[in-house]
Amino acid sequence: MTNRILFFTILFVFASLILASIPLFTFNAGENATIGIGDSKEFKRSVGSAGGIQVYRVCDGKNAKTCGYWEDLKTKKKVANAPVTKKVGKNLVLEKVTAEDSGSYYDDGDIYFRVQIFELAPTK
């Protein structure tokens, strides 16, 4: 019994440490979210209730037809309700984010970032 408690305590501590080491960016809904995610040629994300992976390819002059928007990797279609997204320097800037943009973001080395968008309670 004591062993079991010890095991879960240690497991909890390690899980917390791992989670704490993953960069977390937080924003309020409606803001432009600037995510310092680095200098990749493409980014992936797993967000919202719909699930699935979306890819964003940075425009490089040779990929005009497939760059600059979030594409659903499975359907190969543009994600209709995804925010306007641009790469500015080493940041990914998502305009007017909503709670649906909360989730996991990855650079092209599969480095993982957590993004959380808070919906503010409506005033009045």
Ligand SMILES: *[C@@H]1O[C@H](CO)[C@@H](O)[C@H](O)[C@H]1NC(C)=O
């Ligand atoms: C977000 O970025 C767009 C485009 O740069 C700009 O027009 C808009 O004012 C910005 N909105 C906020 C809330 O900063």
